[in-house]
Amino acid sequence: MQTSRVTAERTGTPFPVYENLADTLLAAHDASTGASTGRDSTVAHVLATCAGYAYADAGTLATMMARLGLEANACVQLTQVVDAMYIYSTANLVQSCCGRVVILSYRGTELASIGNWLGDLDSGSETLNLLADDAVETPRVHAGFHRNFRATRWAVDQELTAALQGRSLAEPDRKLEHPMQALFVTGHSLGAAMAVLFALSLSERGANPALDGWLRAVYTFGGPMAIGEPFPAKAAARVGARLYRHVMPDDPVPTLPPAAWGRFAHFGHEYRYTEGQWQRSESAVTQLTRVGEIPKSLLAVLANEQRRASLRYTAAAHGPHHYLATLRPAGRVTEFGDYAAGGA
Template sequence: MGPERIVGGTCEAPFPVYRDLAETLASAHLTPPFGRDRTVAHVLGTCAGYAYADTDTVSTIMARLGLEGHACVRIAQRVDAMLIFSTAYIVQSACGRVAVLCYRGTEPTNLANWLGDAEIGFESSTLSLADGATQVRVHSGFHRNVRATFADVLRELAVAAEGRSLADHARGVDHPLEALYVTGHSLGGAMALLFGLAVFGNPAHRAVAGRLRAVYTFGQPMALDAAPGLVPALEARLFRHVIPRDPVPALPPAAWGRFSHIGHEYRYAQGEW
């Protein structure tokens, strides 16, 4: 089944939550230091939460946040026997300047999805970084789910970079893509991280990688066997969010392999990050 495409509507008071949201997102994370942006975090966290819903719901929420008239694309691949449950949403602003790539996390009622999260497979899953010489071992289950939709996601983002609408590739938008944000919750956060590592600064994906502004993850498990400093330019733009008593960011357990986190970590306490 091919991508599902819809055009986002408008909203009535008390929405949108943010006026001129496309401009806000296009202006954020332009120059270092790349500190966490509260508006970006709220928008991406909300999108990551609603990514468990259907396309209409995701589109409605993104319009209410402030991206009215957007194009919303759902790319999905499911192969139960291979523990693949990969769903990605891309929301392109009406003007074309901004896109949000959001990966769905582990579906709570899907046992096979949980089994995929538990499949490590270090020996058989590596990710080549931008320099072409460095390879890092990654969580096999997470990586497999990224790869399942990777080509289609890149294809859509390349279309956006050319200044065309994701709702209808034959139609142009006012501006080519300037700012790409990647996000996800739980498994979706791990997928967002691996997507960022795969494309950031990679000449093969220059049209997309040069526009990657930031990766915001929420409740993300560890996904790779690497120490901080692996890709400094990306790590400066990577913001992980952890809430109290959430066990997922501490997974997989140490007994399963040498996993670690990279990027900036923010913990929720007393109503603040």
């Protein structure tokens, strides 16, 4: 297990993007104040940024989150790689300098890693054992996603336990002003699937029950389906109330795995980018039925704009930068320090 720990430096003009961001996150999805319902556009932008830069090193991620408003944050990056098992698991934790807010962000599929792609194709058959009131639910889960999630699971749990004890994730021997009071989980692509598995795993036997109490929300971007039949109705209802999935209309990944590989399904609140804004969808994206759409979507990356517009899906739409661009509020400085046009 490779672990990197850094503390972000404080930023200057034109940052931060959001003043008092820790306070904003602390107030979001807080059931005790009645703020627990509905998607929060600021949270969506912040977590999309965290999910996008989860592909970078710990220092870059810490810098970008400092620019957004979590100045002097502590960032720890946990990485486990086992080539022969198709394990390429990276989990990032960003902790506000006061200690009250922690964001857990899972990295998605690394484009240059063939082994990572093979893990995505391993839909296999593994199960979760979820405690649901008096019963136990045992849904089938995507084997490759589950294996990657498990590879860093207990290291993540140790870091979050330290945060609950009010310790700095960058300097574990140093006590902070506050213990963790709000946990947000996010991820793009494979990272989105791992984020969902993390939230569900809080119901597993042996899980730390305190973490479920502090979990505010899970925001995912371009995530594939991770849960198969039998569908865990009770656990999905518990997690689904706090799950906000974002789907670009021509992104093929949310339709995967294809139906030919077994039955999988999405749950939670789904938002699609329609007519220039993110809108709540009454129905979830369903599985791809025509496998031939997959190579077409990959080749669409090389097509011209006219040809790309004629295709149902294009892999280009899956990029985390596309999600981030549409979630960035207009009129606010970007994480790069300019004023590029934002989405809704």
